[in-house]
Amino acid sequence: MWRRAASLSPFISSSGSLIRNHQTAYNFKIWESFTTEIPTQVKGGKGPFICFVLGGPGSGKGTQCAKIVKNYGLTHLSAGELLRREIASNSEYGTTILNTIKEGKIVPSEVTVSLIQKEMESSDSKKFLIDGFPRSEENRAAFERIMGAEPDIVLFFDCPEEEMVNRVLNRNEGRVDDNIDTVRKRLQVFKALNLPVINYYARRGKLYTVIFFF
Ligand SMILES: Nc1ncnc2c1ncn2[C@@H]1O[C@H](COP(=O)(O)OP(=O)(O)O)[C@@H](O)[C@H]1O
Ligand SMILES: O=c1ccn([C@@H]2O[C@H](COP(=O)(O)OP(=O)(O)O)[C@@H](O)[C@H]2O)c(=O)[nH]1
Numbered sequence: 001m002w003r004r005a006a007s008l009s010p011f012i013s014s015s016g017s018l019i020r021n022h023q024t025a026y027n028f029k030i031w032e033s034f035t036t037e038i039p040t041q042v043k044g045g046k047g048p049f050i051c052f053v054l055g056g057p058g059s060g061k062g063t064q065c066a067k068i069v070k071n072y073g074l075t076h077l078s079a080g081e082l083l084r085r086e087i088a089s090n091s092e093y094g095t096t097i098l099n100t101i102k103e104g105k106i107v108p109s110e111v112t113v114s115l116i117q118k119e120m121e122s123s124d125s126k127k128f129l130i131d132g133f134p135r136s137e138e139n140r141a142a143f144e145r146i147m148g149a150e151p152d153i154v155l156f157f158d159c160p161e162e163e164m165v166n167r168v169l170n171r172n173e174g175r176v177d178d179n180i181d182t183v184r185k186r187l188q189v190f191k192a193l194n195l196p197v198i199n200y201y202a203r204r205g206k207l208y209t210v211i212f213f214f
């Protein structure tokens with residue numbers, strides 16, 4: 001028990017996050033998923049292990065994904081980063097993506113799924129952390145339809161709104177959407193469109209929530 005608890009430590013930040021046990025009996029299954037080959041065996045070798053990482057803007061998705069990668073060696077795909085890369089490369093969708101991000105809205109599913117698909121198919125990795133996607137039920141359905149796959153598990157960073165706003169406004173990465181007006185819009189979109197996806201995975205028994213505490 002101690003050994004397992006200790007294995008959680010890389011994931012717990014100094015300012016305090018903790019895994020909430022939705023499924024007590026399988027509480028630590030998530031860590032076994034990260035550290036062993038069990039997931040691919042369970043799936044009969046049919047596809048890679050997929051973990052979606054969800055949470056509001058500034059909830060810590062990217063920060064924690066970096067820790068998971070360092071400690072457990074999964075491949076991190078940030079949907080937001082893929083979209084920002086697309087803008088920077090002046091692709092045909094660049095202007096549409098930029099305007100959507102500035103408005104705090106959601107980029108058409110086909111665009112995002114095709115970027116994720118390209119990354120997954122060009123990688124040798126068998127375990128992916130997909131960060132910041134799906135952001136709506138429509139995103140989720142498009143991923144399932146196009147990729148023919150579902151996530152094995154879903155992590156949700158449940159952070160108070162005030163803390164998320166403070167973090168985003170102090171992020172200093174020069175992002176066009178890290179300003180108070182866009183953050184307010186992103187929070188609305190998160191509540192209206194992303195929470196239903198999170199609830200969907202909770203009902204499917206796939207959700208692991210990381211709660212914030214002071
Ligand atoms: N546990 C934490 N305590 C304090 N600040 C944090 C914590 N996790 C992340 N941050 C900071 O908050 C900001 C947003 O974090 P980030 O990982 O980019 O969130 P997200 O990807 O969910 O938007 C960053 O500046 C990051 O350094
Ligand atoms: O699947 C996605 C991921 C991101 N975005 C857009 O990209 C922005 C930034 O996303 P990111 O995940 O980088 O933001 P974070 O939540 O990490 O602050 C979002 O507000 C959306 O406008 C999107 O449309 N679909």
Ligand SMILES: [Mg+2]
Pocket residue numbers: 061062078080132
């Ligand atoms: Mg992020």
